[in-house]
Structures are given as C-alpha cells and as structure tokens.
Amino acid sequence: MLSLATQVHAADDDSKPFTISGFGTLGVVHSNTRNVDIVRDLTQNDGVGYTRQTDFGMDSNFGLQLNKSVSDNIDTALQVVSRRSANKFQPEVTWAYARYVPNDNLQLRAGRLGFDVYLLADSRNVGYTYQWVRPPIDFFGSLIISYFDGGDMVLSTPLSGGILRAKVFAGVAREKTSTGSPDEFLSLNRSRLLGGHLEYQTSNWIYRLGYSQLTFKNEFPPLQPLLDNLRSPYLNAFIPSAAGLANELSLTDNKFTYLSAGIAYDEGPLQAQLMLNQLSSASLLFPTNRAAYLTVGYRIDQWTPYFTYSASRPVNKNTASRLPLGVSPDIDMLAAAFNDAINNQYNRQTTFSLGVRFDLTEKSNVKLQVDDIKTDDYFLVRNNQPGWNGKARLISIAYNFIF
Amino acid sequence: MKALCHLILCLGFWGCCHAAQADLVVIANPQSGIEKLSKDEVINLYMGRNRKLASGMNAMPLDMTAANTEKAKFYALLVNKNLPEINSYWARLMFSGQGSPPMQVESADEVMDIVSSNKAAIGYIERKKLDKRVRMIYDPTQ
16 A cells, blocks of 8 residues: 555556445334335335334445546546335446536536435435434435436535535436336336526535426326326217326326425534425326425434424315216216326325434444324325324334445 | 523533634645635635635645544534534535545644645644644634
8 A cells, every 4th residue: 555645746646546435224114003104215115014014124225436536637436326216125326427626616527426406315325424314205205316317517606705506417317216016117217307506505504496307208107097098089089188188197298397495504513404395297197296394403422313394295285177077987987097196196294203313433323213204195105004094103223334 | 502502501411512622723835825724714625615725726635534633623623523423524425426535644744744745735733743844824723
C-alpha cells in the first residue's frame, strides 16, 4: 500500500485503485394482525402480517459500491443492491454512472442514476443514513421507481450565505413493480422520466421544490380485460364514448406527475423534516393524491429518539360512473369494474411512528420502531382480508451498517 | 429550540448541547493563497459543499482517522455532531453519487507533512503543533 502522502503527490489518479464500499440492513418486523400485508413500498408483493407475522425480508438489504476516480474532475461508480422488490432479492444494478464536476457550479452525470424525486428518495436503501427503520410508507411507499437510465445536471451558486442548486434530469425507467397479484407485474421499462428541483441549503436548513413526470409506456395488466371490453366493437355500438373512456383509463402514454416540497432542519443533535407531495395523473385510473410527513429526532449521546407522523389523502373521492347504467347487465358489470379499478387506487392512510436509534459503532446502528397504521383505502397494503379493521401495529428492529 | 434543549437537560439527560472543548485550528499551505477562512467556508469544504479555493485550485481537505481524538472534537466544534452522524451524512452522499468524504490520514504529523508540501491541502491540528511550515487559516476561538 502506497503511503497516502505519496498518493497525494501522484500527478495522475490512474494509480488509484477502485474503492469498494457497501451498506446493509438486517431487519425484523412483527405485525399484530394477520389480516393484511404491510409492505415497505409497492414494489413488494407481500409483506408482514398476512404472509408472515414476523418478517425478516421487508427492510433487509445489502448493497455494494465500486468507485473509481478517473481524473480530478471525473469519477465513476457502480452500485448493486439486493432487496425485496418485484424481483424478490435478485441483485440489481441501481447506479452505474460517470460524473463530471468541472467546478463548484456544475455537476453532470450520465448512466444509471437514482431517481431523485424527493429529498432522500435516492438513498432510501441505505438504512444507516437516516433516523428511521424505513422511510415513512405513506409518503415513500407509492414510489415505484428507484433508478433510471439517462443523465442529470446540477447547477449551483452561492446565494446570501447559502447554496442554491437547480437540478434537471431525464431518462427512461427500467424497473417493474408488483400489482398485488403474485405473477402480474407492471413493467416500467422504457417509460420516460423527466424532472428537476430547486434547492436552497444553508448551514442548518434545506428547502426543496421538485417536479417530476413519468410517461407510462406499458399497460397496467389487471386493467387489460376491462380495457378490452371497453374497446369492443359490440360495446361501442351501444356506447360510442366507451373506447374514449378506455383511453382515459389506460396507463399507456398517460403522464404521471410528482410535485413535492420539503424542508429539513439539521442543527447539531436536532434533526427535523417536513415534506409534502402531490401525485396526479392524466389517467382516470390514478386519482390525485397528497401525502406529507413530519419527523423530529434529537440525539442524546448515542441515542436518538424520534417520532414521525405521516399521512396520505386522496384529493377528492367521487368516482362518477361514466357508463350509462341499466342498459344491460353486461354494461352494469363493466361499470362496476370500472369504478372498482379507480376505487382501488385511492390512498387514505395515516401512520404514527415512535422509535429510537442507537449508535452501536462508528459505522453501525440499531433501531427500534413502533408504527401505528390506520388505513381507509387499500392502495398501500397487500392481501387485505375481509373483516380487516384497517389498523395494524408494527414493531421493527433493524441493524444497519456501512463499510 | 434552546428552550427545549434546556428542558431536556433539566429532565436529567446529560451530555447534550455542549461542544467538546478542544484547542484545534485549521491550517493551509503558506503558498495556498488563503489568508483566512470563515467558519462557513470551513464547513463547506469539510462537508463537501464546495471544493474550489480562491486560487481556483480544488481544495484537498484532510480528515483524520477516528482513532485520533481530534477528529471527534473537530466535528463537535464545527457542526456540533458526533462521528456516527458525520458518517451517516457522508454515506448518504456517497451512496447517492454526490461525492466522497475527505481523505483520511493517520496522524497529526502526517497532516503537517501533507499540508506543508501541498498547496491545495487543508487540515486541522492542535494549536500546540503549529509551526512555520503551515499557516493557520481558521481559529475557532476568534
């Protein structure tokens, strides 16, 4: 091993080897109900409760990263993560990019990049880096994209004691997500993504406003039979608007929009965050939904107790039947299916979480968290059984490390 | 927030809110072109928010390994955070492709050697280790 002093004097960085680093979480979560599966996010098809009352897979993951510096201003990285998602625990390449930072005002990256739709969204696999056992489900659970293939650009400038950043990104999604049925997936492959945000950071505050949009390339499989029916010549002979309705309901070529605002305060031992988002879509299938969370944690020596309150709410809930009823039983059934499809996408859920993080060593911590979840709609949960009262209490312990 | 902090203290938790006492200073190479840095500038360099020095060169902040007690004191003084929090901060940036932490060196002697022989290097050492090979650019007591 070269001494560091010698490395510093090396005229070029080609002599620098790869650095290998990584992160992982070993988590266990227990639910007080067997009538529903709570999932970390919608890419997971099953979770804790119905499928297994004590679950080691919901939060557990492992990631490896290779970094190589090419020159003073160019570096590259590759990250592979294994976690429970639509592909079970099959390792996936989550980052693979080259980065060019010519000066403090500009950063360009190209390749496979994390989806930086909200503060913390592109590091949510790295449990070691945040207070909670998992990012608040009501807010992050509907996020079905972790990465995309494309590029991004960040412009920064000092502004009255802080730093103002503007970021834009564009690319195509590659992942697939669970739909709730064991062997049906929504493929996001080749769906176009673009977005950006404005961020202002001072020594203690970060403010961010973001906008992203996703244009679906592929259809939502559970919807296909209904769409086929709506587009059938037979039905359109009776109801000329039916095919048009199918297009309004369909995901393909329809846009999905994320608006977000976040404020984070970080001063010594105190950390607090308030985030808001609004998800809307051009498809009738996804009604506009808003979510928010507030979290506060305070470190006392090695202990950081924290609480989080998070909620998700549909903006308005009136599924007006767009099909004339009473024409025929077939059409009535179709109208019911149409309304069901939309009703399943409402998302009204509230969670209160209390937890504590304990810094075990410099590079590992243990967290204990209790979540009280109250659901009125079933968008963020899986396998809900008849008779479930919409409540679940989770107790989680997670060991997180980096190396 | 100070009131809350005070309240927590009164409730019988100790060890919060007072920065560790340490006589650390930040140093640079006499030829670096840097006379003085403000606290915010030091924070920006050490927390990876800026890299460029006034001279236009990329700064090379030197950190120490955790085996050195100076490291914990430095971050307590600079941003009132403990080392796990500093590690969390950098892990978030590293694993989301936004840069890597400052280079870590093993000892104060090494900090002095690198800073005195490298125009871009910046380091922190105990005041009593200062000598004329380096220039003090930030003194927390002033």
